[in-house]
Amino acid sequence: MKSSILLTSDEITLAVNRISLQVLEKNHSPDNLAIVGIHTCGVFIAERIREFIEQQTSRLVPYGSLDINLYRDDWSLITQNPVVKTTDISFAVEGKDVILVDDVLFTGRTIRAALDALMDYGRPRSVQLAILIDRGGRELPIQADHVGLHTTVRSNERIQVMFAENGGSDEVVLQNQNE
Numbered sequence: 001m002k003s004s005i006l007l008t009s010d011e012i013t014l015a016v017n018r019i020s021l022q023v024l025e026k027n028h029s030p031d032n033l034a035i036v037g038i039h040t041c042g043v044f045i046a047e048r049i050r051e052f053i054e055q056q057t058s059r060l061v062p063y064g065s066l067d068i069n070l071y072r073d074d075w076s077l078i079t080q081n082p083v084v085k086t087t088d089i090s091f092a093v094e095g096k097d098v099i100l101v102d103d104v105l106f107t108g109r110t111i112r113a114a115l116d117a118l119m120d121y122g123r124p125r126s127v128q129l130a131i132l133i134d135r136g137g138r139e140l141p142i143q144a145d146h147v148g149l150h151t152t153v154r155s156n157e158r159i160q161v162m163f164a165e166n167g168g169s170d171e172v173v174l175q176n177q178n179e
Contacts, residue, residue, distance in 0.1 A: 001175055001176060001177060002175070002176040003160075003173050003174060003175040003176065004173070004174050005171055005172070005173055005174075006133070006149070006151065006159065006172040006173065006174045007132075007133075007148075007149060007171065007172035008170075008171060009169065009170035009171060012132070012148075012170050012171070012172065013170075015132060015148030015149055016045060016048045016049060016052065016132070016148065017052055018148060019045075019049060019130050019132075019146045019147070019148055020048075020049045020052035020053050020056070022130075022145075022146040023049065023053065023099055023128070023130065023146055024053060024056060024057070026128070026145070026146075027097055027128075030053055030057045030059050030061055031059070032095070032096055032097045032125065033053070033061050033062075033096070033097050033098075033099060034061065034062040034063070034064070034091055034093065034096040034097070034098050034099070034124075035049055035050045035053075035061055035062070035063045035064075035098075035099045035101060036063070036064045036065065036066050036089065036098055036099070036100050036101065036118065037063075037064075037065050037066065037101045037102075038065075038066050038068060038100065038101065038102040038110065038114050039065060039066065039067045039068070039069075040166065041102070041103035041104075041132075041161045041163060041166070042066075042101045042102035042103055043065045043101075044163040044165045044166065045101050045102075045103060045130070045132055046063065046065070046099075046101035046130075047063070047165075049099065049101060049130065050063045062090075062091035062096070064087075064088050064089035064090065064091065065086065065087065065088045065089075066087050066089065066100075066114055066117055066118060067086060067087045067117070068110060068113040068114045068116075068117050071113035071114070071116045071117045087117070089121050092122060093118065093121040093122035093123070093124050094122035094123055094124070095123075095124065095125050096124045096125060097124065097125055097126045097128065098118065098124040098126070098127045098128070099128050099129075099130050099146075100114055100115070100118065100127055100128070100129050100130070101130045101131075102114070102129075102130075102131055102132075103131070103132045103133065103161040104131070104132065104133045104134075104135055104159050104161060105129070105131040105133070105134045105135065105138075105142065105144050105147075106135050106136075106137050106138075107137060107138060107139040107140065108138050108139055108140030108141070108142030109139065109140060111129060111140075111142045112140055112142065115127065128145040128146065129142070129143070129144045129145050129146070130144065130145065130146040130147075131144040131146070131147050131148065132147075132148040132149065132161065132172070133147075133148060133149050133151060133159055133161070133172060134147045134149070134150045134151070135151055135152070135153040135159055136150075136151075136152050136153065137153070137155075149172075151174075153174065156176060156177045156178045157174055157175065157176050157177065158174075158175045158177060159172060159173070159174055159175075160172070160173045160175055
């Protein structure tokens, strides 16, 4: 399987910082912001966005993590026994401007499931989508508000995002499944 690096560790840091600045620019004040990362890699990106915003504004930003496995419309196609992770949203979602964070946006199905799961915790004032990589190929009408990198990926290619927090090193790799 042939692979190439799409983003290095330094480029991931720049992309996350750019996304964080876009969030601050769009929302003018962080007072109503809350950040929610989708398990697994979205959680790592969300933590980094939160840290950057808190450093820039000297204000604490509510943060949570969201497991969407049981909300997916395709979970039975993936596995008969989905691995359920912890959802941890310890703040009131009601009326917040929630920044929903994931690593890769592809078909839109993960985000649809995440929106369903998030709504079980209340009705936010708005939900903005922050994505490290937008690879195209949508099956649902989902669009990111804040994007680190737009790229076009063929059907035989896969994007793998790795983080130090997950036991690897920070990098985004494009893998060709046929080679």
